[in-house]
């Protein structure tokens with residue numbers, strides 16, 4: 088019943104994912120949520136770790152595309168310092184934004200991964216698009232009221248998923264088993 092919310096992996100933070108781990112999985116591009124996955128509302132310039140991670144991905148030739156439900160103006164402004172490509176108004180939990188990103192990249196669903204901090208939007212959208220996914224811990228604890236409502240349901244879904252899939256635990260990286 089809750090399998091459409093099940094992430095492929097659970098990793099503490101996006102910057103713990105290395106190009107090698109992705110390449111081992113046949114992943115050629117990273118699609119990522121913006122808020123609380125890449126950046127925190129109270130730190131719009133991102134952390135040093137994030138900047139370092141983006142350089143690592145660029146060097147390895149792995150494109151990073153932001154797939155956000157926010158509008159183009161907000162997303163464009165937020166990621167300007169990072170120079171990333173983006174898909175605004177992605178309509179997560181629907182698959183549209185992820186499919187658009189794949190088209191833009193010229194890659195198939197198997198060749199990308201979706202990273203996000205929310206089961207109800209990011210992970211559900213990835214599963215709808217048949218794309219593998221990585222759930223990360225939210226960068227900061229404070230959320231908008233809309234996200235807080237999602238979090239309430241998310242806690243319940245997570246409880247069911249963990250009961251059914253004991254292997255669903257937070258890991259240091261994709262290979263940490």
Ligand SMILES: [Mg+2]
Pocket residue numbers: 120121122123124203204205
């Ligand atoms: Mg988010």
